[in-house]
Amino acid sequence: xxxxxxxxxxxxxxxxxxxxxxxxxxxxxxxxxxxxxxxxxxxxxxxxxxxxxxxxxxxxxxxxxxxxxxxxxxxxxxxxxxxxxxxxxxxxxxxxxxxxxxxxxxxxxxxxxxxxxxxxxxxxxxxxxxxxxxxxxxxxxxxxxxxxxxxxxxxxxxxxxxxxxxxxxxxxxxxxxxxxxxxxxxxxxxxxxxxxxxxxxxxxxxxxxxxxxxxxxxxxxxxxxxxxxxxxxxxxxxxxxxxxxxxxxxxxxxx
Amino acid sequence: xxxxxxxxxxxxxxxxxxxxxxxxxxxxxxxxxxxxxxxxxxxxxxxxxxxxxxxxxxxxxxxxxxxxxxxxxxxxxxxxxxxxxxxxxxxxxxxxxxx
Numbered sequence: 467x468x469x470x471x472x473x474x475x476x477x478x479x480x481x482x483x484x485x486x487x488x489x490x491x492x493x494x495x496x497x498x499x500x501x502x503x504x505x506x507x508x509x510x511x512x513x514x515x516x517x518x519x520x521x522x523x524x525x526x527x528x529x530x531x532x533x534x535x536x537x538x539x540x541x542x543x544x545x546x547x548x549x550x551x552x553x554x555x556x557x558x559x560x561x562x563x564x565x566x567x568x569x570x571x572x573x574x575x576x577x578x579x580x581x582x583x584x585x586x587x588x589x590x591x592x593x594x595x596x597x598x599x600x601x602x603x604x605x606x607x608x609x610x611x612x613x614x615x616x617x618x619x620x621x622x623x624x625x626x627x628x629x630x631x632x633x634x635x636x637x638x639x640x641x642x643x644x645x646x647x648x649x650x651x652x653x654x655x656x657x658x659x660x661x662x663x664x665x666x667x668x669x670x671x672x673x674x675x676x677x678x679x680x681x682x683x684x685x686x687x688x689x690x691x692x693x694x695x696x697x698x699x700x701x702x703x704x705x706x707x708x709x710x711x712x713x714x715x716x717x718x719x720x721x
Numbered sequence: 722x723x724x725x726x727x728x729x730x731x732x733x734x735x736x737x738x739x740x741x742x743x744x745x746x747x748x749x750x751x752x753x754x755x756x757x758x759x760x761x762x763x764x765x766x767x768x769x770x771x772x773x774x775x776x777x778x779x780x781x782x783x784x785x786x787x788x789x790x791x792x793x794x795x796x797x798x799x800x801x802x803x804x805x806x807x808x809x810x811x812x813x814x815x816x817x818x819x820x
Contacts, residue, residue, distance in 0.1 A: 501773050504776050504793075505776075506797055623771055626771055
């Protein structure tokens with residue numbers, strides 16, 4: 467597994483088509499990992515692009531870190547990763563909380579972001595995330611995983627998830643840091659984003675309203691509602707991969 | 722080390738043993754010993770591997786076989802349900818066909 471050191475921290479990355487001249491950087495969401503892109507979406511993008519995926523701190527196979535889950539720290543991480551990989555600028559895409567990281571990148575480091583795709587990025591003002599983190603315990607995890615329409619996972623899988631959630635919610639600053647971003651959507655800085663932005667949302671997702679809100683705030687944004695909910699990258703990976711590829715390649719053709 | 726140089730074609734049993742070794746490296750010997758790893762084992766239900774462990778397993782296959790086997794390309798044609806239900810024997814067969 468490619469584990470690289472970025473600022474003396476171990477970061478798990480995966481790269482495809484390193485020979486391509488243009489790079490797409492993919493950011494996953496909270497409690498997820500890079501596998502959300504690895505199997506279906508990244509191979510589509512890698513036909514024409516160098517694709518970089520990485521695991522956020524404490525997620526997937528990256529090192530466990532107790533602090534720095536606010537958007538400034540997380541975008542510093544992205545900027546350092548890009549420097550470490552000698553990528554001066556890239557097409558950027560983020561899913562869920564990774565969408566907020568990507569949007570913040572466009573705000574803080576506009577010269578590093580060529581174009582932006584935000585996939586079902588939530589409004590951080592939504593209380594549901596805070597309530598979920600506050601109420602978390604092993605029982606709530608098991609109830610969720612054993613819910614309707616879900617394949618009942620075994621003990622080892624539940625243990626692994628539980629260890630991650632316990633670490634994030636009880637041993638790190640993630641709750642406080644995420645709550646500190648509540649007003650991100652009301653910040654004037656979002657209106658300063660000039661990059662062409664594609665907003666991909668599930669038409670049944672509770673986050674769709676956030677997508678509509680961002681469409682109104684970002685001057686050069688288009689919103690597409692796909693058939694699915696917040697799990698849209700798993701439900702429509704091929705469609706998302708193809709739409710992203712076409713969106714990113716258009717600019718290349720114009721350049 | 723992930724990268725192993727192989728010479729010649731592997732038979733079914735050799736491929737199975739290699740994949741079993743990869744799984745053991747990914748999930749750890751302690752868990753692997755408890756599992757009855759067979760051709761019929763599915764990654765999620767039987768081996769209880771999560772998505773990032775399946776990434777690690779895929780990387781080991783790529784590192785071992787190189788360009789001879791487009792394993793992630795093969796996986797990319799599957800939807801999430803097919804991926805979850807994927808059995809070890811199907812991968813053995815795929816690798817055998819590609820060699």
